Amino acid sequence: MSYLKLSSTSAKFISKQARLDEEQEQVIAYAIEGLLLSVTGFASIVFVGALFGAALPALIAGLSGGVLRKFSGGAHASSPLRCIIFGALGYGSLAVIAKYLSKVMVVNNGYLLLALIICLLIVVIYAPVDCAAKRIKSPVLRKRLKLGAVCFVLLMMCLVVTVDAVLIKVSITLGILYQTATLFPFLNKT
Incomplete structure (x- = not known):
């Protein structure tokens, strides 16, 4: 079932031009x-961050959490609109927190790395999390997704250590923490 009239209308047009069957059109x-919802969700995150003067940390937190989500899966909202709202408010709030922390506190790499190590352990234990609507049936795909999630968190750890900008470090860490929290089983009851 399509939530967006634009996606079905566009698919009809493309299918007609390319002479595709109904299954290919779907x-x-x-x-x-998926593309429209992703772009809308990401734009909403940046917009909420911008409302509070924190567009850059919203962008960074949203990117780091969003990329991890592609590998790790996680809790799902009951509709795409709820997902966009929760994502925008969650990552937008994190952006404000990141901006505040980077200005008023001395942020130690050790604390950020400890937080990311905890995230790494949670990813190793729980990722990938699938949903009832789209089960991960292949053990090979499951291993690849877990490996991708682990490698991404490790990459973000390296980035946090090497980047000089405190705002970027804190934003990355909070984005990873937020996404990792969605992996806990109590949030993923099917």
């Missing part, structure tokens, strides 16, 4: 819908 509609 695949195209699903892809367009």
Whole structure:
């Protein structure tokens, strides 16, 4: 079922032009819908951050959490609109916190790394988390997703150690923490 009229209309047009069957049209509609929802969600995150003068940390936190989510999965909202709202408010709030922490506190790499090590352990234990609507059936895919999630957190740890900008370090760490929290089983009851 398509949530967006634009995705189904666009898919019909593309399918007609390319002479595709109905099944291929549905695949195209699903892809367009996913792209539109992702762009809308990400723009909403940055917009909420910008409302509070924290667009850059919102962008960074949203990117770090969003990329990890592609590998790790996690809790799902009951509708795409709820997902966009929760994501925008959650990452937007994190952006404000990151901006505040980077200005008023001396942020030690040790604390950020400790937080990311805890995230890494949670990822190793719980990722990838699938949802009832889209189960991960392949053990090979499950291993690849877990490896991708672990490698991404390790990459972010390296980035936090090497980057000089405190705001970027804190934003990355908070984005990873937020996404990692969605992996806990009590949030993923199906």
